Amino acid sequence: MTTGIARLLADAGALPPGWQSAFDTVRRADFLPARFWAWCNESGYTPLIDRNATGEWGRQAWDRAADEDLVLVTQWDDGDHTGDVRGDNPTSSASAPAAVARMLDALDIHGGEAVLEVGTGTGYTAALLAARGCRVTTIEVDAELAERARKNLARAGYRGVVVLTGDGALGHPGGGPYDRIHVTAGVRHTPGAWLEQTRPGGLIVMPWGTYYAGPDWTTVLTVHGAHYASGPFTDPLAFMKLRAQRARWPRTSFPPGWMDTARVSEPDIDIADITGGLYDPVEFVIGLHVPQCVPQRVDHPESVNLWLYGADTGDGESIAVAAFGDGYNPQALQAGPRDLWGEVQTAYHRWADAGKPAADRFGLTVVVDADGTVEQRPWYEAPDRELPPRLRNTR
């Protein structure tokens, strides 16, 4: 009989073909800690739900949440957080079941595949893969979470799943080749190791995005050897990022002295043109054109400032601010080697001129150069139509 998450997904038409038995067999509740915070909506309302507590957020709420399409946050601030009130940054969770199902569908599993999962979290996804007949190795960067997942998997009868503690960006050297690499944390730079460890023809499925936009797009790369992988963006999803790939440079002021040399220009677009809802493609697509740049919007009573911070990619940092308000002309000020505002504006115009295409008309190619440098090359419509910038990282 179909129950719990399987029923929820089936009712929503979101149960991927071939996955019913796995979702029926693996109980999400078996992978949840006694306390978690339910991410109830985009405003970040996150009540603590405690199985051992009485009252509104006690046992019944816990049982209900386990079978709902909710992100359940199981760790804040890399484990530094204590207490009942939510922490600052969610750093581990049981992902929302519909997102788990969509990603598993993209993985194109037939049974028997060797799968490397990056981002073990609770162990729930690893159990689903094992229940579907895959040989699963999973890596979690946080030792305490990895240990908990190991226990969850063993208790639920999935002793065959190998749980490793370590940086999943390195993959599992010596463990491959894998038929699939399944990444359940947001990626900004696809590591070369994943291409090396996937057999030719195999898939890497990951939430990929840039520092410019919060949400990512599911990206399905087909691997053609250790030096080349390519594939489309399919659908949007918001994921916690790989630990080493979080945006960490937002800045909303110019350092002393920078204003003296700031360049002034007048924007020819409005702030509303380049900001959208959570899954609006505009910021994602701008990010494909504007590498290594973190935006920060600051709302004032009568104006909005959009700060752009460009990381030092060899010739120094760049900062820009575009100010928009009632009763005065918008103005952009910028300093540093990059023309960040110009880059954003050009990206917007290119996208608008093309008819504002959806993000799934874009895709990504990852190339590993002979010296180990890895290039992330976004494209439009086809891999041979690369967008101008290439995002680089060394492995």
Ligand SMILES: C[S@@+](CC[C@H](N)C(=O)[O-])C[C@H]1O[C@@H](n2cnc3c(N)ncnc32)[C@H](O)[C@@H]1O
């Ligand atoms: C959204 S959770 C994954 C949910 C998980 N698949 C599940 O079924 O519960 C993301 C996980 O990725 C882990 N993570 C972040 N960076 C990592 C890295 N570099 N290597 C391995 N795991 C990482 C986090 O600690 C977190 O547990």
